[in-house]
Amino acid sequence: MHTSTDILLSLIRDGKPMTLRQQFRLAVWLSLPAIAMQLSSIIMQYIDAAMVGQLGANASASIGLVSTTTWLFSGVCVASTTGFSVQVAHRIGANDWEGARSVLRQAITVTFAFSLLMALIGASISPRLPLWLGGSEEIRHDATLYFMIYSLSLPLFQMGYLSGGMLRCSGNMRVPSVMGILMCVLDVVFNFFLIFPGHDFRIGGAMFHLPGAGLGVTGAAIGTGLAALVASSLMMYHLCTRSMGLRLAGTHGSFRPTSQVLRHALRIGMPMGVEHVVICGAQIMTTVIVAPLGVFSIAANSFAITAESLCYMPGYGIADAATTLVGQSLGAGRRKLARKFAYISVFMGMAVMGVMGAVMYLGAPQIIGLMTSVPEIHSLGVMALRIEAFAEPMFAAAIVAYGVFVGATDTLVPCLMNFFSIWAVRLSLAAILAPTLGLKGIWIAMCVELCFRGAIFLIRLFRGKWLLAVHKS
Secondary structure, eight states, X not given: OOOHHHHHHHHHHTTOXXXXXXXXXXXXXXXXXXXXXXXXXXXXXXXXXXXXXXXXXXXXXXXXXXXXXXHHHHHHHHHHHHHHHHHHHHHHHTTOHHHHHHHHHHHHHHHHHXXXXXXXXXXXXXXXXXXXXXXXXXXXXXXXXXXHHHHHTHHHHHHHHHHHHHHHHTTOOHHHHHHHHHHHHHHHHHHHHHHSEEEEEEETTEEEEEEEEOOTHHHHHHHHHHHHHHHHHHHHHHHHHTOTTTOOTTOOOOOSOOHHHHHHHHHHHHHHHHHHHHHHHHHHHHHHHHGGGOHHHHHHHHHHHHHHHHHHHHHXXXXXXXXXXXXXXXXXXXXXXXXXXXXXXXXXXXXXXXXXXXXXXXXXXXXXXXXXXXXXXXXXXXXXXXXXXXXXXXXXXXXXXXHHHHHTTOOHHHHHHHHIIIIIIIHHHHHHHHHHHTHHHHHHHHHHHHHHHHHHHHHHHHHOGGGGGGGGO
């Protein structure tokens, strides 16, 4: 059964005209489930932070210390899948479904092997990572255990990234969003029973015992891994057996990677991986700058980053939709339509995140209050969120424009732009301001840099050179 979204996507592939209203509706319909999925992902991190926050400042700081490194590893894994999923979008745009399935088979082999390698690297460095990041003695043990368990769970996350990316590039945003919400719900359930110890409670005149493992920070990591196991397995099953056009069940083909597909995947994914290393490397350096400011600043910085994610994750959802729309349009040879989808997506992202920024500014005390009751952490976290709120529209421009460029396989130049913006602007300002302004100076530096980054991404978007990148594949 074809949905309205499928019908509109078929207009792209079949070379039929589309009105501005149809373009806008398609962008919205693809964006909404993608936003739901992104929000469910960050809500899961928010729940982890809130639950662990009840254990005290040290527990919160132990996760906050390694959080940027976990994002580094997950981002590199996502980049490895994007190099294949964009190729699938182009083949679907050209109505080459057999070629799309061939790329999917190769992607399963390559990305799973890559995730095993990343898991081994993460587990091997976990005992020394908290020391390298400047964490104090009292938080190193929990930080080590959390990162080790997370690292060993990477193959589970990787299969979720791959199956979700493939489904989105085919235009199916619903299943990844539903699985993201399911993962969020399961994370709450698993965390509740794994983080806290068992306890008795009374209802009326009856006494009940609620079991609990009492594992603290370790329980949070295990709970997230178990949630990923269930959600990723279900999503991969749907992709391989139920997905219209991409299902592998009943089809034949080799899972052995070919040089052509690998070369294109590296050309798309390598700059994205390097770009993520650049961004997360800067975030890790920021953590090193924050660490000497004390446990309260480490925890507040981590909470503020998690809370801000609620604001910018809609941008990433719209960026996912933009990648699909631009990728399929260029695969169908429709450059003018790709440009129109790019503009619609970017301006929609800026509008949505502008509103979210206003909500974040006004609701900062309540948002941080849900994660911690420690007054020192609360006041620092509120201050950070209110500074960052002013950068959200321009941050949206950078996020969604990057999704546009990925759909056009234009990833190298945006990688260099991110490198310059973060390392030359953000870290330089943070190093200058932190000694006198503390955590406030670090977040002012971040706000200035995000506005600068949005401006340079908008300039590249309007110049249009990104439209030529796909012809060099």
